[in-house]
Amino acid sequence: MACSKLFSGDLPELTYHIIRYLGNDLRCLHSCVLVNRFWCRLAIPKLWEDPFSTSWRVNFCHHFLDIYFLLLSEEDKTREKEFGKYEIDHRMNSFSFNPLFNYPIYIKTLNTYQLKLHVINWLAYLEQTSNEPFVIQNDNPYPYLSLIMTHDKSTANLDIKEKSLKSRGMISVLCVLLFKLFITNGASLNDLNINICRNVEYYFIEVYTLILKNPNFVSDVENFTLIFPYTDFPINSSRDVILRSFLSLFTSIKKQTLSLNFIDNILLTNNLTNLIQSQANLSSLTITASSIFMTDAFRHCSKTLTFLKFNSCYFIDNSSFHGLRHLTQLKSLHVIECLRLNHVIQPLLDIPTPLKINSLTISCKITTIVPLQLLFQKIGPYLEHLELGIYNNIMREKALESVIEHCDKIKFLHLSNLNVIDNPRLFKLITNSSDHLKYLTLEYNNFNLDNKADSLEGLGQLLTGTLEYLNLNLHFNPGSLRTFLNGYRGGRIKKLIIRNRNYNSTLDTSNALKDFVKTKNLDYLSYRIENEYYDDNVIHVLEELIKEILIYVKVKNYEDLIVKITDFDA
Known part of the structure; x- marks a missing residue:
């Protein structure tokens, strides 16, 4: 062909x-x-569809923002008198070439937080290089230690960098100019992520007014995210008019994400409820909110909504979720760190027809287990992907027993907050799913494997040839990982992820991993230590380990190999 x-x-x-x-x-x-x-x-x-999602590189002397700013109109370049004050015009005039393409028209994905992040880094770079010669810096002094975890401090560093800028008044100016550049060049977005930050007055009014005059810029948006991270952001009448008019431009949304800290604001609540109800093709809805009143909005997307996720929500009023009983097409339900879970489960139990949920996450505190047990009974024949993170030992025990009894087609299993007392039910569940299980993630809570090597060895003997992906988050003590790897009797694992919360066992762990990858023919390996402080011996051991095993397996970052339950949602 x-x-x-x-x-x-x-x-x-x-x-x-x-x-x-x-x-x-x-x-x-x-x-x-x-x-x-x-x-x-x-x-x-x-x-050039999504340039802002790329990481800022301090060792790059040129940046994609340089290309964008070269394409600004002469009017925009000359009207900003502050450009000269902050060396911006000098930077724009320092390039002797003309861009070969109309790069702004190609943008399809835009995240306002990422846009601001790159603008801040670009301004910081200008201030640095205007005072000192450019020096190439290496972000990672240990190139072989890409698997070592370091805490994400990007947000904190961004705030610090923004406050230290002499030209911080130019941040909003440049952000608005970029929006204008995209719009005037005829760009049309597919994905839009709006993060309303504190210093937003200028940004909010000018950008949204600009978009209102050019609706084609957002008329084809299918994935829309709106984030209000602060509780003190006021929605007054004038802002409400702009926000309501702006949200009315979206008519083609298929995937919608709302992250809100003050959903009790009546104006905002009404606007967002109308936004949900107005989408004829909405298939995915994610809501993060401190408290939530959704009234009957779910009824309007009952024929199309297949994915529903609640994150950090406080379900105040049971009557607000009666619309859930109309979601007969729901395939994926994810409830994470929420209170009053039963307000969501009960309407689903009231659906008279089969509820064919094949992907479920329950990771929160539970006060009563009966509704969850009934849910497992209702969706058990269809459930293939399950993530459980129940804190209470008794509730977790009963939930696992219910899964064992009703769910025998699990392909993806992610269990967190586990304890040693869960091992009998865990082993039974794995045995029960042995013909289907392909992805397994186990996270033990304060799990110390001293004198429990037999338990870990037993786990290795249970895993069958269907398993393709294994992620273990444990406090490995010397000898425990070797015991597990030596006891493994299953077939070939394609991806093995080890998250070790005890970096003192590095030497023994490295030898065990080296022997395992030689014999099991892995495709990918990630080894990550849950600690940001390392002595020279640990660094040396890990460097040598990765050098030796690179001939047997591809070594990747944890983030590159991690498989999440949402990866299976269409």
């Missing part, structure tokens, strides 16, 4: 699909740009 298309003149079509298939593989896309002009014209739009 492929050969016939080549000789029938469909090579451009095939090449186009090849380029699109590469997705976000930036390295391959950059290589495609260098093949020839035809490939370059196909790869460039893909490379």
